[in-house]
């Protein structure tokens with residue numbers, strides 16, 4: 002086919018207009034995506050990372066024809082997503098995270114049968130294909146139960162089977178691992194990796210950095226509707242070069258102490274994560290300044306657990322990129 | 327062939343999904359008994375067996391109509407609430423082909439009301455089920471259900487364009503019962519209702535069933551019902567294509 006790229010997005014923008022209020026309607030506008038440009042090669046596994054509300058889902062929905070861009074153009078397998086929707090839809094699969102979007106009072110088998118019919122899977126192939134996918138997502142043997150009795154992870158897996166029914170060339174996965182247990186998540190990663198290895202193009206969004214690091218050939222970090230960084234996981238990690246990370250486990254750190262840490266010379270970023278009674282302080286600093294001593298001095302008198310100084314990971318790079326956005 | 331398969335499988339599965347709703351089950355248990363009773367007490371004074379059966383059939387058709395009106399009118403909104411609207415609209419199919427099985431399914435589940443009304447009429451009140459043209463009755467019933475499903479597509483596509491579709495659905499239930507002559511013969515209605523009745527597929531569907539029950543030409547009515555329904559289908563399909571594109575521009579396919 003004509004195009005070398007599976008996905009081409011050129012200066013995509015999307016503004017949501019909403020009317021709120023009933024008696025005195027007020028018009029509000031949200032610029033969800035503001036000029037996103039990227040390409041994904043055939044067979045590539047491309048990750049889209051970014052904080053909540055960054056515009057990841059909006060970008061995906063413009064690419065999979067569910068939303069018409071406010072401006073800009075996009076092509077999937079060489080077909081325009083606004084003008085040639087049927088051509089695009091034939092070639093794509095879409096899986097989103099969460100437990101909605103299935104017919105609850107039908108069995109998994111009926112759900113898959115229905116969508117196989119909708120997506121034009123040839124009748125004689127349906128049975129084999131459905132059995133194969135049930136096996137793949139680990140629902141074989143429970144396919145006759147109604148979906149309303151399924152756990153969240155089972156529904157998620159059914160979603161994935163549904164998205165693969167017509168063996169799409171391009172697969173959009175919007176947070177597919179939400180609510181999936183660790184073992185199943187690992188299997189899911191292997192499935193996605195296998196698909197990409199056999200030529201399927203995958204566009205994936207996730208909030209799990211390890212997942213992105215392990216799977217993606219390239220990653221775009223998006224925040225405030227714009228791409229902030231784009232490259233291979235290794236390239237992104239290099240963004241955090243010259244960075245050193247100090248992690249401190251502590252109990253009952255007052256807000257003032259955290260502020261004091263932020264003011265230390267050489268410190269770039271300080272984050273607090275609460276884990277039960279424990280607080281995990283993560284301090285990013287310039288690599289050539291050893292801030293560990295200063296940090297511990299500021300926290301004097303507070304009960305501390307493990308203290309650890311380490312090289313930055315992809316997650317640290319991500320935090321650095323997003324926080325400067 | 328593919329299209330027919332999609333319509334059949336889609337209709338059956340949607341009928342399954344609809345008929346398993348607790349709300350639907352409750353209605354399905356109560357309404358036919360009420361309707362059979364209504365039919366009997368309204369017409370017992372006449373004392374004529376055939377009038378009784380005719381009334382029971384009429385009451386049954388009212389059930390089909392209610393099911394289509396509320397089911398189809400809310401079809402798109404329902405899919406939106408379930409989160410399935412995006413998934414089905416994403417299929418490489420015409421929007422009408424995706425929605426039509428849902429609206430026909432509302433007709434199919436409504437047929438249960440028709441059958442149940444007849445059965446209760448038989449069991450509780452001993453109405454004899456002797457139809458003048460049994461075969462034609464079955465054909466008429468099938469055409470009536472499919473026709474109402476097509477009419478339902480028109481309702482589905484126009485109702486999503488309206489803000490107060492629910493209120494409209496409520497106001498349409500009884501007038502259509504009356505005007506299409508499901509309960510009383512059209513001849514006793516004021517003259518101005520005649521042209522409205524003539525363009526409603528429900529009128530011809532109900533008439534075909536009545537003729538098959540108590541004698542009459544049947545087939546012309548069946549054809550007219552089918553013809554008008556096809557026109558509804560075409561208009562509904564065009565509207566739906568427009569609605570789909572608009573929804574993609576306005577981001578209303580998902581539950582925002």
Ligand SMILES: Nc1ncnc2c1ncn2[C@@H]1O[C@H](COP(=O)(O)OP(=O)(O)OP(=O)(O)O)[C@@H](O)[C@H]1O
Nearest residue numbers: 017019031033052053054055056057058059577582
């Ligand atoms: N239908 C809608 N109407 C109005 N605003 C919307 C709509 N959908 C999304 N938005 C807004 O657009 C912005 C981007 O949302 P989007 O869902 O694309 O983010 P996201 O990156 O997918 O976030 P998350 O990680 O939480 O899934 C947000 O500010 C959101 O509130």
Ligand SMILES: [Mg+2]
Nearest residue numbers: 057058059175
């Ligand atoms: Mg999202």
